[in-house]
Amino acid sequence: MKIIEGKILSPKSKIAIVVSRFNKSINNNLLDGALNTLKRVGQVKDDNITIVWVPGAYEIPLIVNILSLKKFDAIIALATIIKGNTSHFEFISSSCSSEISSISIKNSLPIIFGILTTNNIEQAIERSGTKLGNKGIDAALSALESINIIKYIKNI
Template sequence: MSGAGAPDLSVDATGARVAVIASSWHTEIMDGLIAGAQRALADSNVTDVTLIRAPGSFELPILCQAYAREGYDAVIALGVIIRGGTPHFDYVCAAATDGLNRVALDTGVPIGFGLLTTDDEAQALDRAGLPDSREDKGREATEAALSTWNVLRTLSSPRG
């Protein structure tokens, strides 16, 4: 299981302003990822949360960039891309991943990487944070972003 050995990244993020940007494809999986993010936010005492739905995973970077530039302390990107029979999977995965990384580096705002890239729907369901799932990637992405925010706010000028 890929989640073995995961660190405890829970922090008190009282006062943080967070945007959760979630793609619209694969409703059941996305509902699980969003619920996991919401659980992590509640457990971290975050009350200022905005949920935005993106058309798909390819659009996550531009929406994350817009919310990062609006002064949000952290942005959580949630999506799922399931391999099909064409190279489309490879292009969308690379573009979304590279774009989200660029947003974080260009803005200095932590971006929670909750983008599932799986070979089939069963793998995605197993990572979606649903009652029968083995992993909760929505929660993990949120905890990683909040933990990074917690570290960055100790710096005198953390934004790029």
């Protein structure tokens, strides 16, 4: 019986992180968590990490799609979408989620959805480094593990 589990160490991996400037203070916390995890836990070198800032979450799928054609082992998408009084939240959240998933599957590339979709700013703050941890850390761990699972499967 073969059991495949990804390891976290991935020092030679090339990873892109796409980050929204909208809600930048929260997204900076997500980015800090992701970077710290990639470098300290995954031992990914600075030269192998590319950060791309975009205006908002809606622009992330386009940039992720372009980056997916480059030589990255994984892409991490980081943003914060906070529900307001209009249906804008649903359109942006749904579009980002489905497009990122589609690009990932189409290219057999781990694209990690580190986009917070919250009802209010308090929930966003809790998920970016306080009570509920930092979802940027979780996204980085998912990227590292996915990279190694894919490498293992390709070598079977």
